[in-house]
Amino acid sequence: MEGEPVGPRHGWEPTIVAFFCNWCTYTAADLAGTSRLKYPPNARIIRVMCSGRVDPQFVVEAFAQGADGVLIGGCHPGDCHYTEGNYKALRRVILLRRMLRQLGIEDGRLRLEWISASEGEKVARVIREMVQAVRELGPLDLPGRRAGWDAEVLREAPTPTAPVAAADGR
Amino acid sequence: MWPEAYPTDGGPRVGVYVCHCGTNIAGVVDIRRLTDYAARLPGVVVARDYKYMCSDPGQELIKKDIEEHRLNRVVVAACSPLLHEHTFRAATAAGGLNPFYVQMVSVRELDSWVHDDPGAATRKAQDLVRAAVQRVMFHEPLERRRVPVHPNVLVVGGGIAGIHAALTLANAGRHVYLVEREPTIGGHMAKFDKTFPTLDCAACILTPKMTAVRAHPNITLWTYAEVEKVDGFVGNYTVTVKRRPRYVDEDLCVGCLECIQACVYKEARVPDEFNLGLGRRKPIYIPFPQAVPQVVVIDPETCIEFKSGRCKKTCVEACGDRGAINLKQTETTEQIEVGAIILATGFKTFDARRIPYYGYGTYPNVYTALEVERLINASGPTGGQVVLRDGREPERVGIIHCVGSRDTNYNVYCSRVCCMYSIKLAHLIRERTGAEVYNFYIDIRTPGKGFEEFYNRALEEGIRFVRGKVGQVSDWAQTPEEQGKLVIQVEDTLAGMVRRIPVDMVVLSVGLEPQADAEEVRRLFNISCSTEGWFLERHPKLAPVSTFTDGIFLAGACQGPKDIPDAVAQAGAAAAEALALIDAGSIELEPNTAYVVEDDCSGCKTCIPLCPYNAITVVAETAKAQITEALCKGCGVCVAACPSGSIRQHLFEDEQIFAEIQGVLVAS
Numbered sequence: 001m002e003g004e005p006v007g008p009r010h011g012w013e014p015t016i017v018a019f020f021c022n023w024c025t026y027t028a029a030d031l032a033g034t035s036r037l038k039y040p041p042n043a044r045i046i047r048v049m050c051s052g053r054v055d056p057q058f059v060v061e062a063f064a065q066g067a068d069g070v071l072i073g074g075c076h077p078g079d080c081h082y083t084e085g086n087y088k089a090l091r092r093v094i095l096l097r098r099m100l101r102q103l104g105i106e107d108g109r110l111r112l113e114w115i116s117a118s119e120g121e122k123v124a125r126v127i128r129e130m131v132q133a134v135r136e137l138g139p140l141d142l143p144g145r146r147a148g149w150d151a152e153v154l155r156e157a158p159t160p161t162a163p164v165a166a167a168d169g170r
Numbered sequence: 171m172w173p174e175a176y177p178t179d180g181g182p183r184v185g186v187y188v189c190h191c192g193t194n195i196a197g198v199v200d201i202r203r204l205t206d207y208a209a210r211l212p213g214v215v216v217a218r219d220y221k222y223m224c225s226d227p228g229q230e231l232i233k234k235d236i237e238e239h240r241l242n243r244v245v246v247a248a249c250s251p252l253l254h255e256h257t258f259r260a261a262t263a264a265g266g267l268n269p270f271y272v273q274m275v276s277v278r279e280l281d282s283w284v285h286d287d288p289g290a291a292t293r294k295a296q297d298l299v300r301a302a303v304q305r306v307m308f309h310e311p312l313e314r315r316r317v318p319v320h321p322n323v324l325v326v327g328g329g330i331a332g333i334h335a336a337l338t339l340a341n342a343g344r345h346v347y348l349v350e351r352e353p354t355i356g357g358h359m360a361k362f363d364k365t366f367p368t369l370d371c372a373a374c375i376l377t378p379k380m381t382a383v384r385a386h387p388n389i390t391l392w393t394y395a396e397v398e399k400v401d402g403f404v405g406n407y408t409v410t411v412k413r414r415p416r417y418v419d420e421d422l423c424v425g426c427l428e429c430i431q432a433c434v435y436k437e438a439r440v441p442d443e444f445n446l447g448l449g450r451r452k453p454i455y456i457p458f459p460q461a462v463p464q465v466v467v468i469d470p471e472t473c474i475e476f477k478s479g480r481c482k483k484t485c486v487e488a489c490g491d492r493g494a495i496n497l498k499q500t501e502t503t504e505q506i507e508v509g510a511i512i513l514a515t516g517f518k519t520f521d522a523r524r525i526p527y528y529g530y531g532t533y534p535n536v537y538t539a540l541e542v543e544r545l546i547n548a549s550g551p552t553g554g555q556v557v558l559r560d561g562r563e564p565e566r567v568g569i570i571h572c573v574g575s576r577d578t579n580y581n582v583y584c585s586r587v588c589c590m591y592s593i594k595l596a597h598l599i600r601e602r603t604g605a606e607v608y609n610f611y612i613d614i615r616t617p618g619k620g621f622e623e624f625y626n627r628a629l630e631e632g633i634r635f636v637r638g639k640v641g642q643v644s645d646w647a648q649t650p651e652e653q654g655k656l657v658i659q660v661e662d663t664l665a666g667m668v669r670r671i672p673v674d675m676v677v678l679s680v681g682l683e684p685q686a687d688a689e690e691v692r693r694l695f696n697i698s699c700s701t702e703g704w705f706l707e708r709h710p711k712l713a714p715v716s717t718f719t720d721g722i723f724l725a726g727a728c729q730g731p732k733d734i735p736d737a738v739a740q741a742g743a744a745a746a747e748a749l750a751l752i753d754a755g756s757i758e759l760e761p762n763t764a765y766v767v768e769d770d771c772s773g774c775k776t777c778i779p780l781c782p783y784n785a786i787t788v789v790a791e792t793a794k795a796q797i798t799e800a801l802c803k804g805c806g807v808c809v810a811a812c813p814s815g816s817i818r819q820h821l822f823e824d825e826q827i828f829a830e831i832q833g834v835l836v837a838s
Contacts, residue, residue, distance in 0.1 A: 015834075015835065017831060017834060017835065022252075023718060024698070026252070027252065027698075027718065029279065029280060030250045030252060030253075030276075030279040030280075032279075032284055033250070033276075033278060033279030033280060033283035033284055034279065034283065036283055036284070037284060038284055038285065038286060039284055039285075040285075041281075041284075041285045041287065041290040041291060041293075041294045044294070044297055044298065044301070044834035044835070045276075045280050046301075046827065046830050046831065046834070047251070048806065048822060048827070049762060049804055049805055049806055049822060050805040050806055050807060052805055052806065052807035052810060053805060053806030053807065053809060053810050053819070053822060054810060055809070055810040055824065055827075056810075057824075058827060058828070058831060061828055061831050061832075062831050062835065065831060065832050065835040065836055066835045066836060067831075067835055078693060079693065079698075081696060081718075081719075081805070082782055082803060082805035082807065083782040084782055085782075085805045085806075085807045088780065088807050088810075088811070092810070116698060116699075117698040117706060117718060118698055118699060118700045118701050118706055119701070124284070
């Protein structure tokens with residue numbers, strides 16, 4: 001295509017990839033919409049059935065492809081539509097954070113939040129907070145930085161397209 | 171950039187459809203730019219926009235394009251997939267394509283409704299559409315799973331809503347289990363004297379329905395029982411019900427009530443729950459004369475036999491050969507299979523003690539409206555006499571509206587019924603006692619059939635209405651006239667002055683709140699609550715009795731404050747929804763199950779303990795994992811955990827999600 005960079009043109013704005021579970025957080029995001037709550041346009045929401053479906057590779061891939069932050073939204077503890085998928089998500093996030101830290105990815109770039117279907121306001125608030133926090137952390141620009149790295153982390157990516165140039169241009 | 175094993179010849183042919191949703195989307199997102207952008211994405215053959223894509227002509231566009239442009243993938247940028255995914259799947263199927271070749275992009279809920287800046291919103295929409303186009307390349311044709319639906323229905327809660335839902339279903343020939351926590355059905359309505367605005371007596375219209383429940387061959391009624399556990403899924407729920415012992419055999423008791431007469435307690439001394447403590451009962455009792463079932467209950471907390479084991483057991487003697495009293499009765503559990511569940515668990519009234527300056531609990535003659543209902547009721551503790559605690563008739567009564575409602579300190583919402591029941595109580599108190607009745611209100615809300623007329627009638631009768639929120643109820647007399655009275659201090663906003671009105675009786679029109687255990691019940695049935703704690707409907711307008719959990723429906727005030735006509739209407743709707751579900755005999759489930767690619771499975775068993783449904787087993791011969799499709803509910807927890815990537819999930823394949831991640835981030 002035109003190779004046009006993603007995100008606002010003026011100044012740098014963080015891009016957040018958000019994985020929301022179908023039953024609680026995605027529904028809450030819908031509620032935020034029907035309630036016309038306003039939040040910054042930096043988040044790109046991807047629907048999964050359960051926060052437990054979020055493979056740590058999804059998070060790593062999002063960072064590798066240029067995300068500045070990743071948000072995972074699941075049901076509150078005890079509320080999971082699938083009984084306990086959110087606990088699995090929590091376990092993985094704790095482990096994943098440890099790994100990301102070794103890669104120099106700050107804790108604030110990965111956030112796990114419990115947001116129930118009625119908490120549209122919380123969706124707006126969390127996205128607002130996260131955009132602000134990541135804005136302060138600055139660009140991650142993993143695609144730009146990764147040339148100097150051991151490529152081990154990224155070797156697993158299923159489709160080796162990774163048009164690094166495009167991400168470099170931002 | 172698309173999968174190698176692309177199923178159709180000639181590569182992907184994607185159609186992108188952008189919906190304006192009137193001005194909902196088009197008002198913020200630049201539709202022209204978005205459509206042009208989509209048209210130039212690799213693999214896209216046609217991109218169109220339309221005012222209302224979900225309408226017939228909109229769907230027709232998709233259908234025609236599939237035929238004319240030989241599309242093999244469809245992307246619809248419109249509202250939430252939770253709202254219209256099925257619509258566009260159906261349109262795609264009508265065009266002759268597998269319905270799962272569709273991907274929806276929410277550019278309304280996730281974009282135009284939450285962002286003001288048209289530029290940013292349009293760029294976001296472009297990212298989302300690009301991601302969907304890349305994702306849909308990896309979609310595969312799928313078949314929906316069909317599972318049989320159990321024809322029985324469980325109704326939880328035996329108030330008017332539960333009763334009406336149960337009777338409707340039973341009359342349609344379905345078997346219903348009605349579970350009620352209290353020893354009798356009837357709920358709040360059984361406590362009322364007359365109902366607004368028609369002033370027909372609550373008992374006259376309710377008790378025949380209660381009796382019909384008991385007599386109906388299609389209804390199994392369990393009172394004094396609670397749902398303990400819910401397993402399964404839509405069409406196939408397994409429910410465990412705990413039945414508390416009432417120490418009386420329901421099948422043997424005929425309701426002669428001779429045992430109550432015979433009780434060693436000559437006087438009724440225990441505060442009576444049904445009359446909100448205004449009356450007294452014995453340890454062996456029946457909640458009220460028209461209770462259904464007509465079976466007595468023994469309260470082990472107050473019964474001498476249970477406390478000391480040394481009672482003469484005159485009740486057992488009185489029952490004689492019938493032998494209905496069984497002091498050895500224990501708690502039992504029942505397990506039932508049902509296809510659908512209707513929750514009609516009702517409400518509780520606001521606890522007036524929370525507002526200390528209204529004096530409830532401090533001044534004996536401050537009552538809640540529900541207590542006054544019992545005083546007015548002919549079968550109540552005073553036989554229908556409206557009297558003060560000392561037996562005097564009140565000469566002047568003040569009714570305070572919006573107690574606990576429309577108040578940021580307590581509940582911000584309007585409880586909907588209080589204005590009308592306050593006017594009703596004013597009318598009835600005036601009718602019974604001739605007292606002068608004042609209503610203190612913020613606004614009078616009478617938006618129902620015959621409601622405004624009822625209000626006008628009350629005005630004509632000479633009932634006084636003072637517009638203003640009451641600041642305080644006290645017994646501090648400032649003038650001789652106020653001596654021995656309760657003084658209501660109020661800012662009369664129409665007269666523009668603070669007034670002090672001495673009265674004999676204060677009635678607090680308490681609002682409606684979710685049941686104290688609504689949170690636990692919600693978890694038990696795996697549904698959601700609004701922030702106030704009311705059970706959350708699937709859609710406030712188009713699915714008002716459905717929940718986000720398929721096969722579980724809502725009726726009555728558990729979903730939000732409502733009056734009797736609305737509760738009954740909703741109960742009928744819930745019954746119809748349940749009937750539509752079970753009468754189909756079977757239902758289609760989303761084919762989003764997980765499956766194992768056997769060749770890649772190393773048999774490490776990581777997945778086995780992760781599955782909450784025990785759907786994964788290891789096949790002995792091959793030592794590889796296997797997923798039982800019927801048990802899998804498609805959460806994908808195992809998929810994310812499989813170290814070899816050999817577990818995959820239909821509709822949420824790794825490739826699809828990776829494509830979406832790349833799509834939202836990288837302009838191709």
